[in-house]
Amino acid sequence: MDPKLGRMASSLLALLLLLEGGMFSSSPPPPHSGLLERLFQHIDLHQDEFVQTLKEWVAIESDSIQPVPHFRQELFRMMTMAADKLRGLGARVDSVDLGSQQLPDGQSLPIPPILLAELGNDPRKPTVCFYGHLDVQPAQQEDGWRTDPYTLTEVDGKLYGRGATDNKGPVLAWIHAVRAFGDLEQDLPVNIKFILEGMEEAGSVALEELVEREKDRFFSSVDYIVISDNLWISQKKPALTYGTRGNSYFMVEVKCRDQDFHSGTFGGILNEPMADLVALLGSLVDSSGHILVPGIYDQVSPLTEEEKRLYEAIDLDLEEYRNNSQVEKFLFDTKEEILMHLWRYPSLSIHGIEGAFDEAGAKTVIPGRVTGKFSIRLVPHMNVSVVEKQVTQHLEAIFSKRNSSNQMAVSMPIGLHPWIANINDTQYLAAKRAIRTVFGIEPDMIQDGSTIPIAKIFQDIIQKSVMMLPLGAVDDGEHSQNEKINRWNYIEGIKLFAAFFLEIAKLH
Ligand SMILES: *[C@@H]1O[C@H](CO)[C@@H](O)[C@H](O)[C@H]1NC(C)=O
Ligand SMILES: *[C@@H]1O[C@H](CO)[C@@H](O)[C@H](O)[C@H]1NC(C)=O
Ligand SMILES: *[C@@H]1O[C@H](CO)[C@@H](O)[C@H](O)[C@H]1NC(C)=O
Numbered sequence: 001m002d003p004k005l006g007r008m009a010s011s012l013l014a015l016l017l018l019l020e021g022g023m024f025s026s027s028p029p030p031p032h033s034g035l036l037e038r039l040f041q042h043i044d045l046h047q048d049e050f051v052q053t054l055k056e057w058v059a060i061e062s063d064s065i066q067p068v069p070h071f072r073q074e075l076f077r078m079m080t081m082a083a084d085k086l087r088g089l090g091a092r093v094d095s096v097d098l099g100s101q102q103l104p105d106g107q108s109l110p111i112p113p114i115l116l117a118e119l120g121n122d123p124r125k126p127t128v129c130f131y132g133h134l135d136v137q138p139a140q141q142e143d144g145w146r147t148d149p150y151t152l153t154e155v156d157g158k159l160y161g162r163g164a165t166d167n168k169g170p171v172l173a174w175i176h177a178v179r180a181f182g183d184l185e186q187d188l189p190v191n192i193k194f195i196l197e198g199m200e201e202a203g204s205v206a207l208e209e210l211v212e213r214e215k216d217r218f219f220s221s222v223d224y225i226v227i228s229d230n231l232w233i234s235q236k237k238p239a240l241t242y243g244t245r246g247n248s249y250f251m252v253e254v255k256c257r258d259q260d261f262h263s264g265t266f267g268g269i270l271n272e273p274m275a276d277l278v279a280l281l282g283s284l285v286d287s288s289g290h291i292l293v294p295g296i297y298d299q300v301s302p303l304t305e306e307e308k309r310l311y312e313a314i315d316l317d318l319e320e321y322r323n324n325s326q327v328e329k330f331l332f333d334t335k336e337e338i339l340m341h342l343w344r345y346p347s348l349s350i351h352g353i354e355g356a357f358d359e360a361g362a363k364t365v366i367p368g369r370v371t372g373k374f375s376i377r378l379v380p381h382m383n384v385s386v387v388e389k390q391v392t393q394h395l396e397a398i399f400s401k402r403n404s405s406n407q408m409a410v411s412m413p414i415g416l417h418p419w420i421a422n423i424n425d426t427q428y429l430a431a432k433r434a435i436r437t438v439f440g441i442e443p444d445m446i447q448d449g450s451t452i453p454i455a456k457i458f459q460d461i462i463q464k465s466v467m468m469l470p471l472g473a474v475d476d477g478e479h480s481q482n483e484k485i486n487r488w489n490y491i492e493g494i495k496l497f498a499a500f501f502l503e504i505a506k507l508h
């Protein structure tokens with residue numbers, strides 16, 4: 001859509017929403033209520049089957065991290081099973097072969113295919129593309145699981161199993177939501193596409209390339225992209241995610257020579273690399289968390305009143321959060337300041353020193369060459385290449401002031417941009433309405449302090465609206481022992497997706 005038209009449309013929409021909001025409170029049945037009610041009843045009625053399919057998917061050890069042929073076979077089996085499921089919906093499925101992956105140890109392993117699937121191509125309907133992944137992090141019961149990680153086990157309404165929340169549960173929720181329309185012999189209100197991969201936990205090998213290649217084919221008709229691969233910030237209150245921080249990772253090497261020295265024979269006559277490096281690392285951030293690199297805050301987008309209100313509305317018990325984190329005191333005292341410093345301000349963290357003496361005991365070594373590692377989480381509208389220049393210049397200035405005879409080299413091996421969505425985009429409005437219908441509440445509008453490159457990749461390449469619509473609760477434990485999804489989140493999540501299809505069709 002022409003951007004100006006888009007803006008006109010969204011202000012019209014806002015007006016309509018206001019009007020409808022007013023009417024909604026006085027006359028209960030929203031449009032579609034007949035169909036929605038039937039869908040919800042159908043979903044409630046079939047919930048045990050939905051849990052059963054999740055159990056079948058969790059049973060597959062689709063671990064993409066451990067480079068072992070057995071797990072790759074499991075991944076292929078997982079993708080085949082998912083392809084069959086999608087064909088069962090009536091979708092046309094393309095299983096894209098991605099060749100193999102050369103590992104650093106010389107081993108070559110096949111990459112599981114990416115599934116591109118489509119269901120419906122009615123030009124009058126919007127096309128929504130769902131991204132998800134079917135690989136999981138490694139898990140073994142000995143790691144501290146109370147149940148077998150690959151046997152979905154329900155305890156007190158919690159469905160424990162590796163991949164239950166990350167990301168098999170949400171992928172199945174989307175599939176079941178699509179299915180519900182067919183089961184009730186109802187026309188789907190949207191065209192649906194799927195892109196499902198099996199290498200997300202291992203860095204989405206080959207994904208970006210495929211998206212680039214399919215930009216003008218598979219993705220050309222896509223209007224909206226939905227990702228459901230993160231969590232709420234609450235146990236009970238749904239959330240919509242509109243941003244993730246980027247990351248620029250730095251290495252700063254200080255070298256005298258390759259070999260180490262003995263402090264008894266060289267101590268006192270050298271510029272020691274470690275002393276230089278500690279000074280460099282010590283110059284980066286002050287004790288209040290403020291980054292000291294000149295100019296680094298220049299591009300950070302200013303805080304608006306609208307944004308401030310989003311933070312005030314978020315459901316977060318600070319004391320509980322602090323207790324769970326086992327941290328005595330954070331740098332900030334209010335919920336708003338804490339969340340803003342996690343989401344919408346940059347942060348600098350020092351991670352380690354390679355080449356340093358780090359074992360037990362008192363060794364009198366002078367390391368000859370050390371490399372400091374730190375990274376900056378980036379926020380809109382910081383620019384990776386500008387940050388690289390600012391950090392490099394800062395380190396050079398500090399280093400030159402020391403008159404050291406050592407050599408310093410700075411590099412930035414990782415540079416990932418932040419992602420931010422327009423929360424007034426049609427699909428955000430549709431999702432809010434669907435959340436209101438299913439949960440009777442306004443969602444927390446949240447960002448994620450970590451870096452999830454996929455949203456930015458879709459936004460940059462396909463240039464369509466991307467939304468993260470999570471289903472899982474904050475305590476789901478993705479990547480950790482005893483990962484789970486609550487039955488309630490899973491089943492209400494299916495309803496949420498079904499309601500979302502109806503809302504986006506109305507608003508598009
Ligand atoms: C946090 O921990 C303290 C001390 O253990 C306890 O008194 C308090 O109730 C806890 N607060 C929450 C919200 O869990
Ligand atoms: C970042 O800044 C560089 C150099 O100023 C510029 O060439 C580039 O287009 C910018 N990138 C983005 C994504 O704004
Ligand atoms: C570095 O050298 C300059 C010029 O010789 C001198 O003025 C300065 O004090 C020296 N700085 C340090 C930290 O030794």
Ligand SMILES: *[C@@H]1O[C@H](CO)[C@@H](O)[C@H](O)[C@H]1NC(C)=O
Binds near residue numbers: 423424
């Ligand atoms: C979203 O829309 C509201 C109401 O029209 C407006 O006040 C606000 O500035 C918009 N926000 C963004 C981020 O576009």
Ligand SMILES: [Zn+2]
Binds near residue numbers: 166167229
């Ligand atoms: Zn995930």
